[in-house]
Amino acid sequence: MKIPEIFTSNPNEFNQPPIEQASTIPSSWYHDQEVYDFEQNVLFARNWQYVCHQDQLKNVGDVVHATIAGNPILVIKTKDEGIRAFYNVCKHRGGPLAVKKGTTTVLQCQYHGWTYLTDGSLRGVPDWNLVELFDEKNFGLEPIELSFWDGLIFARIESGGPDLQQIVKGISDRISPISMEKLQFYNEVVYDINCNWKVYLDNYLEGYHIPIVHPELANLLDYKNYVTEAYPWYSLQHSPFKGEDNVYQTEEGEAFYYFLFPNMMLNILPGRLQVNLVEPVSTNRCKVYFWYFYDDLSAKESTGIIKDDLEYSEVIQQEDIEICEAVQRGLQSKAYDKGRFSVKRELGVYHFQSLLKKLFQSVL
Numbered sequence: 001m002k003i004p005e006i007f008t009s010n011p012n013e014f015n016q017p018p019i020e021q022a023s024t025i026p027s028s029w030y031h032d033q034e035v036y037d038f039e040q041n042v043l044f045a046r047n048w049q050y051v052c053h054q055d056q057l058k059n060v061g062d063v064v065h066a067t068i069a070g071n072p073i074l075v076i077k078t079k080d081e082g083i084r085a086f087y088n089v090c091k092h093r094g095g096p097l098a099v100k101k102g103t104t105t106v107l108q109c110q111y112h113g114w115t116y117l118t119d120g121s122l123r124g125v126p127d128w129n130l131v132e133l134f135d136e137k138n139f140g141l142e143p144i145e146l147s148f149w150d151g152l153i154f155a156r157i158e159s160g161g162p163d164l165q166q167i168v169k170g171i172s173d174r175i176s177p178i179s180m181e182k183l184q185f186y187n188e189v190v191y192d193i194n195c196n197w198k199v200y201l202d203n204y205l206e207g208y209h210i211p212i213v214h215p216e217l218a219n220l221l222d223y224k225n226y227v228t229e230a231y232p233w234y235s236l237q238h239s240p241f242k243g244e245d246n247v248y249q250t251e252e253g254e255a256f257y258y259f260l261f262p263n264m265m266l267n268i269l270p271g272r273l274q275v276n277l278v279e280p281v282s283t284n285r286c287k288v289y290f291w292y293f294y295d296d297l298s299a300k301e302s303t304g305i306i307k308d309d310l311e312y313s314e315v316i317q318q319e320d321i322e323i324c325e326a327v328q329r330g331l332q333s334k335a336y337d338k339g340r341f342s343v344k345r346e347l348g349v350y351h352f353q354s355l356l357k358k359l360f361q362s363v364l
């Protein structure tokens with residue numbers, strides 16, 4: 001694996017002073033190709049990546065697709081009610097797989113039709129009788145490791161990072177009596193954004209921009225009492241609401257906005273959950289997934305809540321996209337290298353960037 005030249009030429013970059021004295025990460029980290037490749041190898045391949053909620057894999061043959069560090073993967077509910085993950089790559093010539101029509105337990109390549117069982121073994125190969133020296137045992141699908149937490153399913157393509165339970169330690173107790181396991185999946189919304197994945201996360205991790213970028217949100221939140229808490233592998237933002245008439249008003253309990261290193265967010269409210277994932281696409285592009293979950297999709301009251309929820313988050317999201325794309329252009333300009341942090345408002349960004357520096361340094 002290649003260490004980025006800008007890392008080796010500036011080893012002092014990795015010493016992180018306290019937030020009062022710290023600078024933001026250098027702007028080149030947001031657009032350098034070597035840094036991007038390094039992140040894919042050491043960050044996204046070696047750390048648990050959220051794939052889906054178990055409610056999306058209710059029936060045998062249900063499949064969810066994902067991309068981890070640029071690799072296509074699929075997760076499938078198998079006949080024995082288990083859940084397995086594989087690279088979504090056929091061993092013939094690399095084609096993508098899908099559940100074979102009319103079956104729930106056979107995966108078929110969408111190129112020349114090789115078939116596999118859900119344990120990954122190769123089962124059927126059309127027009128193969130003249131082939132010699134072929135052992136089908138060597139042509140099974142490549143399995144991928146999975147881990148589970150409170151109904152959420154994570155995959156990892158290489159070992160190296162912390163255990164999932166270590167990452168999420170303390171969250172279940174904090175959000176109790178809310179449990180994510182029983183929630184029902186409503187839908188997925190995907191945004192293609194012209195910024196580095198870290199620009200989007202930096203922006204999520206602070207409320208500093210709310211008064212300027214989201215004036216309508218500033219009216220709902222009690223901004224003075226907006227709090228950020230930092231933990232070993234995640235941070236939590238929460239803020240009381242002002243007034244009673246707003247889409248995020250909850251009857252009982254509070255709202256929690258968690259960031260889980262390296263690229264996942266859990267926005268938890270009583271009866272509702274929004275999971276976000278920021279997937280790097282290139283140095284200056286990312287995809288942001290929004291998955292919406294509710295405790296009872298069949299309840300009459302849900303319809304109104306869901307509609308308000310989706311409309312409202314669309315407005316906020318468009319405002320965030322616009323500012324993130326402008327920031328990416330700013331970071332790529334000749335005018336900028338590093339900035340500083342508001343101690344009061346940007347602890348979440350500092351915490352994220354500190355984890356990045358620590359992790360990068362550990363593999364240099």
Ligand code: FES
Pocket residue numbers: 090091092093094095096109110111112113114
């Ligand atoms: S690539 Fe899968 S059958 Fe040819």
Ligand SMILES: [Fe+2]
Pocket residue numbers: 203204209213214316320
């Ligand atoms: Fe925002």
